[in-house]
Amino acid sequence: MTTSHRATARGRRRKRGRVRLTLGIVLSLLVLVTAGAGWVYFRLSGNIDTFAADGVSGDRPDADASKGENVLVIGSDARTAGNSALGGGDKSDIGRSDTAFLLHVYADHRHAVAVSIPRDTLVDLPPCKLPDGSWTKARPDTMFNAAYSVGETAKGNPACTQNTVEHLTGLRVDHTVVVDFKGFAELTDVVGGVEVCLPQDVYQRDLNPHRGTRGARLFAKGEQKVSGHKALDYVRIRHGIGDGSDIGRIKRQQAFVASLLKKLKSDGLTPTKLLPLADAATHSLTVDPGLGSADKLISFAMSLKDIDLGNTKFVTIPWRYEGSRVAVVQPDADALWASLKDDRTLDGADASGKNGGKGTREPTDAKSAAPVSGEGAAVSVRNGTTVSGLAARAAKTLTEHGFTVTGTATADAQDHATTVIAYGPGEKSRAKSLARLFPGAEVESASAPGITVTLGLSYARTPSATPSVEPEPVPSQVADDARSGDDNPCSDLSYG
Known part of the structure; x- marks a missing residue:
């Protein structure tokens, strides 16, 4: 070589x-x-606790009823895992739900609305699973936050709260997330604090009304940044502002969540910021099995990144006081649930991700060109199905045709296949005219005065029961009371 x-x-x-x-x-x-x-991912997944899926009811709303997603967020005041140091109370006490809202992410993934449910709202609790494997009986007219305490365990019963929300709204809850005191405080620390606003100075007795003296000032009036324990104090204040109601506290909690989202948006979800944020967020979460791993949870969180703050709304379920408790106002609540199911925003816009509406309303009977006229006849409407919002839709149709709707309610049984129109003395001709609005309905006499319409699945499947091409928005008192994610943090914080 x-x-x-x-x-x-x-x-x-x-x-x-x-x-x-x-x-x-x-x-x-x-x-x-x-x-x-x-x-x-191993570390983050190791942080996440899940609750057993076998506590979720087998009698659930249809999964395909809406193309959007529904996420139930529960704020727990459980005293376990270091939370007693932040929330007070006995470590052996049972877990309770301090706050809850249903987040509906519209199908276009550009709009979202969070509906708060006051803890004192009177609802029907469906059967729920106990720690020994047995199931409770249904409990009517029970405070909403009692669902989380069913079974009286330290960690609470998120599955029972999920069952209750599904029963109340007729919407399928796709995911449930429970955040405790400790996780909430850590999250606000990681983001560097959240901008909030107080309409007045707040003292220690405002947080604990059993305190003998006013105590030290916790917050000064006006805008300020809070984190950790102080952020927790802010969202828990109830007695020192306005009328001291839970409704007022909900408004401040909604403002806080909006401000937190604004902070996350402005910081951006870069890898440097995402890891500590995800670590803090997962460390004290309890979720359903569908979100029980880091990749699933992060994937879901990233799917929300295109939702604009101006398109993120916060409302409270339509309500009124009933003594010291809160009652759900109908048909307003059913109209709200129906709009979410149809992916219509609070102002009636189509957020389904498709062009156009989802159906047309028939103003007259198909067998006759003459319009139906109620001429002031009084009618009560009952929903004999599990289809949410059906009574509200029927009531609207009847009102448009001149009938006076005296009220809507849920029927004693919700397994009606056919609509039944029961009429009292002297109401036969009006009942037959009304029946033209409900094809296939059965008309029968009754001893009670007036006309009662009990809706069946036959009505749910007719075009007249579906939203029109240009559907009406939810009741104005609900839409007008909404907070946007980009609202000023000082607006509308002192209800009562």
Whole structure:
């Protein structure tokens, strides 16, 4: 071999050596990155607790009823895992729901609305599973937050709260997330604090009305940034502002969540910020099995990134006082649930991600060109199905045709296949005219005065029961009371 050949061979060996070294470094980096990512997901997944799916009712709303997603968020005041230091109370006390809202993410993934449910709202609690495996009986006219305490365990019963919300709204809850005191405080620390506003100075007795003296000032009037324990104090204040009601506290909690979202949006979800945020968020979460891993939880969170703050709304379920408790106002509540099911925003806009509406309303009977006229006849409407919002839709149709709707309610049984129109003395002709609005309805006499319409599935399946091309918005008192995610933090915070 000549000298030049030997030099060429040595050069090739050096080149091959450099290539092998470069490949070795790249492979080593890939292994480290992969291992690091795996470690991160292992760590985050290890933070997340899940509740058993066997406590979720088998009698649930149809999963395909809406293309949007519904997420139930529960704020728990459980005293376990270090929470007693933040919330007070006995470590052995049972878990309770301090606040709850149903977040509806519209199908277009550009709009969202959070509906708060006051803790004192009187609802019907459906059967729920107990720790011993047995199921409770249904409990009518029970405070909403009692659902979380069914079974009287330290960690609470999120499955029972989910069952209750599904029964109340007729909407399927896709995911349930429980955040406790400790997780909430850590999250606000990680984001560097949240901007809030107080309409007045707030003192220790405002947080604890059993305190003998006013105590130290916790918050000064006006805008300020809070985090950790102080952020927790802010969202828990009830007695020192306005009329001291839970409704007023809900308004401030909605303002806080809006401000938190604004902070997250402005910071951006970069990897540097995402890891500590995800670590804090998952450390004290309890979720349904569908969100029980880091990749599922992060994937869901990232699916919300295109929702604009101006398109994020906060409302409270239509309500009125009933003594010291809160009652749900109908048909306003059913109209709200129906709008969410149809992916219509609070102002009636289509947020289904498709062009156009979802149906047309028939103003007259298909068998007759003459319009139906109620001429002031009084009618009560009952929903004999599990289809949410059906009574409200029927009531609207009847009102448009001149009938006076005296009230809407849920029928004693919700398994009616056919609509039944029962009429009292002297109401036969009006009942038959009314029946033209409900094709296939059965008309029968009754001893009670007036006309009662009990809706069946036959009505739910007719075009007249579906929203029109240009559907009406939810009741104005609900829409007008909504808070937007980009509202000023000082607006509308002192109800009562």
